[in-house]
Amino acid sequence: MALLDDLNPQQRIAAETIDGPVLIFAGAGSGKTRTLTYRIAYMVQEHGIAPENILAVTFTNKAAGELKERIEALIGEKAYRLWAGTFHSMCARILRTDGAAIGIEPNFVIYDEADQRSLIKEALSINDIDSKQYSPVEIHYAISNAKNELVGVDQFRRTRKGPFDEIAHRVYRVYQQRLRDNNALDFDDLLMRTVELFEKRPEVLAKYQQRFLYVLVDEYQDINHAQYRFVQLLAQKHRNICVVGDDDQSIYGWRGANVGIILSFEQDWPGAKVIRLEQNYRSTQKILECAYEVIRHNKGRADKKLWTQNHPGDNIICYEAVNEEEEAEWVARLIREHVAAGAARYGDFAILYRTNAMSRAFEDALMNAHIPYEVVGGVRFYERSEIKDIIAYLRTIHNPGDSVSLRRIVNTPTRGIGERTLAVAERIAHRKSIPLYDAIALAADDESLRRASRQALAAFHDLIEALRRESEHRPLMEFVRSVVERSGLLEKLRQSASAEDAGRAENLEEFVTSARRFQEQSDDPSLGAFLEHIALISDIDEAQDLENSVSLMTLHSAKGLEFPIVIMVGLEEGIFPHERSMGDEFELEEERRLCYVGITRAQRLLYLTYAHRRTIYGETRRMQPSRFLSDLPAELVDWRTELSTMPQRLLAVTEDSFGQRVIGGRRIDLTELLSRVKSRKRAGKAEAENATPQVAASGRRADRRASGRRTEDLEQAASLPRFAVGERVVHDKFGEGVVVTTQGEGPDAELTVAFRGAGVKRLLARYAKLEKASG
DNA sequence: GGTTATGGATTTTTT
DNA sequence: ATCCATAACC
Numbered sequence: 091m092a093l094l095d096d097l098n099p100q101q102r103i104a105a106e107t108i109d110g111p112v113l114i115f116a117g118a119g120s121g122k123t124r125t126l127t128y129r130i131a132y133m134v135q136e137h138g139i140a141p142e143n144i145l146a147v148t149f150t151n152k153a154a155g156e157l158k159e160r161i162e163a164l165i166g167e168k169a170y171r172l173w174a175g176t177f178h179s180m181c182a183r184i185l186r187t188d189g190a191a192i193g194i195e196p197n198f199v200i201y202d203e204a205d206q207r208s209l210i211k212e213a214l215s216i217n218d219i220d221s222k223q224y225s226p227v228e229i230h231y232a233i234s235n236a237k238n239e240l241v242g243v244d245q246f247r248r249t250r251k252g253p254f255d256e257i258a259h260r261v262y263r264v265y266q267q268r269l270r271d272n273n274a275l276d277f278d279d280l281l282m283r284t285v286e287l288f289e290k291r292p293e294v295l296a297k298y299q300q301r302f303l304y305v306l307v308d309e310y311q312d313i314n315h316a317q318y319r320f321v322q323l324l325a326q327k328h329r330n331i332c333v334v335g336d337d338d339q340s341i342y343g344w345r346g347a348n349v350g351i352i353l354s355f356e357q358d359w360p361g362a363k364v365i366r367l368e369q370n371y372r373s374t375q376k377i378l379e380c381a382y383e384v385i386r387h388n389k390g391r392a393d394k395k396l397w398t399q400n401h402p403g404d405n406i407i408c409y410e411a412v413n414e415e416e417e418a419e420w421v422a423r424l425i426r427e428h429v430a431a432g433a434a435r436y437g438d439f440a441i442l443y444r445t446n447a448m449s450r451a452f453e454d455a456l457m458n459a460h461i462p463y464e465v466v467g468g469v470r471f472y473e474r475s476e477i478k479d480i481i482a483y484l485r486t487i488h489n490p491g492d493s494v495s496l497r498r499i500v501n502t503p504t505r506g507i508g509e510r511t512l513a514v515a516e517r518i519a520h521r522k523s524i525p526l527y528d529a530i531a532l533a534a535d536d537e538s539l540r541r542a543s544r545q546a547l548a549a550f551h552d553l554i555e556a557l558r559r560e561s562e563h564r565p566l567m568e569f570v571r572s573v574v575e576r577s578g579l580l581e582k583l584r585q586s587a588s589a590e591d592a593g594r595a596e597n598l599e600e601f602v603t604s605a606r607r608f609q610e611q612s613d614d615p616s617l618g619a620f621l622e623h624i625a626l627i628s629d630i631d632e633a634q635d636l637e638n639s640v641s642l643m644t645l646h647s648a649k650g651l652e653f654p655i656v657i658m659v660g661l662e663e664g665i666f667p668h669e670r671s672m673g674d675e676f677e678l679e680e681e682r683r684l685c686y687v688g689i690t691r692a693q694r695l696l697y698l699t700y701a702h703r704r705t706i707y708g709e710t711r712r713m714q715p716s717r718f719l720s721d722l723p724a725e726l727v728d729w730r731t732e733l734s735t736m737p738q739r740l741l742a743v744t745e746d747s748f749g750q751r752v753i754g755g756r757r758i759d760l761t762e763l764l765s766r767v768k769s770r771k772r773a774g775k776a777e778a779e780n781a782t783p784q785v786a787a788s789g790r791r792a793d794r795r796a797s798g799r800r801t802e803d804l805e806q807a808a809s810l811p812r813f814a815v816g817e818r819v820v821h822d823k824f825g826e827g828v829v830v831t832t833q834g835e836g837p838d839a840e841l842t843v844a845f846r847g848a849g850v851k852r853l854l855a856r857y858a859k860l861e862k863a864s865g
Numbered sequence: 866g867g868t869t870a871t872g873g874a875t876t877t878t879t880t
Numbered sequence: 881a882t883c884c885a886t887a888a889c890c
């Protein structure tokens with residue numbers, strides 16, 4: 091069985107145990123995806139199981155895509171016959187095919203959170219409920235929770251008591267009714283209704299059970315009750331269920347994820363095999379030790395401990411800053427010093443924080459230090475308002491019954507259909523029990539409205555009708571472009587002078603591009619399929635220059651990623667653990683897991699910082715160091731109070747089992763430089779792919795080479811070449827350029843360089859690593 | 866119908 | 881501090 095020879099003994103057992111219930115505890119950096127892909131490849135290649143009989147469920151589209159790609163690399167094209175997708179996409183598919191059996195029309199639209207929110211508000215006002223007393227957010231939360239627990243409207247009334255739930259119940263009822271009226275399902279419905287379908291229609295369930303002989307679930311620790319039921323129903327017939335997860339990395343409890351589910355897998359599935367992947371290929375021994383010391387305080391976790399053959403590594407470095415600005419400056423300096431010493435590249439660093447608001451100080455400091463960075467996460471593409479507008483047009487055209495979308499665009503851009511005018515149409519819709527869209531056509535003839543209003547209504551209705559006709563015969567991309575133009579959205583943004591609106595206009599263009607991409611790549615390039623894609627994907631891959639930029643993100647976003655050097659910031663009581671979590675034992679444990687997740691992202695070096703004073707909501711507060719810091723074993727931690735940022739034995743660490751990283755102390759010509767950058771990229775990919783035992787073992791050789799090279803680097807930093815105005819130079823990232831101005835000498839010299847392609851940049855000689863261009 | 870003032874809240878976000 | 885939603889304005 092040569093296929094599995096690349097796996098370690100536990101991974102191998104996990105891959106080979108394909109029949110019956112299996113629980114795989116996959117610790118951080120233990121080669122989980124690798125094991126899963128090999129497992130599936132093995133099932134197909136060695137046991138002749140048809141890929142179409144295997145269902146692999148993930149939480150993200152990215153994870154599903156990655157899984158397919160990597161299996162394809164092992165078994166070729168037939169990997170694409172595998173059923174791999176997110177819970178939501180699988181459920182949407184099932185409901186479109188078989189939902190009619192429980193009264194779901196196949197062309198339903200999927201409402202995202204913003205759509206849900208506006209429906210809730212509508213339901214509140216229908217019930218005459220003061221949205222100040224009962225916030226839509228909280229009501230929505232209650233309803234969403236109920237759905238995750240598979241609690242329908244009637245059961246909600248029976249089981250939840252109290253004044254708030256009384257209100258929530260009334261809203262829930264109207265909300266569900268409105269969804270039906272709009273032929274819409276929200277995210278939570280996708281799961282709840284699929285379970286309902288399975289339970290009410292045994293023949294439908296049997297069909298899917300027959301199709302999915304083998305069921306795999308990734309990130310099982312993040313599963314909620316509805317998802318649990320879904321999996322349970324599908325797998326109960328054949329009992330070939332394999333779940334993978336790590337209870338220590340459960341950080342989405344606040345969204346309904348239930349860690350208890352993974353912990354009771356053995357009771358759910360008597361006779362289940364439990365396999366632990368505990369060998370870590372990512373981090374140094376000291377980093378793992380620290381991670382363990384933090385996580386072991388949690389009660390009720392499955393017993394396990396990661397170990398590694400990697401280098402012991404350097405001590406963790408902790409820094410106490412005076413305030414958040416100083417904290418950020420220290421971090422910026424730390425990054426510059428590592429890069430200047432040739433010990434790291436910008437892309438090796440991640441700054442992880444608890445809340446998005448904390449990114450600001452670090453962005454400022456990095457900007458001042460001319461350090462390239464990317465903020466990961468934040469507002470997603472399909473959630474930007476201008477994109478939501480254009481999507482609302484598409485949805486209205488596709489499904490005129492979708493009143494949430496219709497309301498959004500009826501006066502966007504403004505076309506003279508104000509509140510009063512719309513109210514007339516709504517009254518007609520209500521009186522005649524017809525969709526709002528049809529009522530608009532009638533209101534256009536309503537004598538009680540001014541002529542201008544009536545004309546506006548008629549023009550809007552005509553516009554949508556015209557666009558619908560276009561949608562029927564034009565290719566998707568051309569049609570989308572037409573909507574962008576004829577709706578007036580693009581025109582309005584173009585007329586604005588603000589740079590912000592120019593960016594929004596660009597986003598609209600980008601949206602058209604994404605439609606083209608979909609048209610080219612999908613086997614069903616229809617409007618309906620495109621809308622489904624958007625609803626379930628929620629983001630497009632923006633080409634970010636992560637290779638050469640420091641990554642900034644929340645700890646939550648960092649889950650599943652790894653970085654050579656991780657800097658966790660804001661380790662203060664009230665921030666991390668967050669004050670909202672501090673009163674509750676259960677939530678505190680989740681914060682602790684979040685801390686564990688952060689620590690285990692680090693491959694070579696880990697920095698932890700906190701500020702003595704921090705300004706939050708415009709108020710400066712005194713902070714205490716986080717309790718998580720005191721969990722760290724003292725002998726593994728070096729405290730820094732002032733300027734020095736580098737670890738004592740920097741090189742031993744930077745060059746340990748993670749390969750060559752130093753660019754070198756000698757001059758290199760452009761072609762060599764380019765080939766190095768390329769090979770490093772490849773190396774980086776291979777590393778991220780997965781560390782096999784072999785890699786870890788061979789890595790230690792690089793270790794010894796390291797100490798010899800270190801002195802060279804420092805000497806180089808001290809004796810930088812001099813540059814004259816007009817001289818041609820080469821930069822690691824920006825490529826070839828010409829020196830425009832110089833100021834000062836030596837490492838402090840400041841140069842302005844015009845790069846071909848990358849534009850004019852101001853650089854500090856010390857950090858820029860400029861080379862004279864040869865020839 | 867669009868623009869500015871005011872009050873209130875402000876963790877994390879795979880779909 | 882800052883963002884957001886609603887209310888009171890022009």
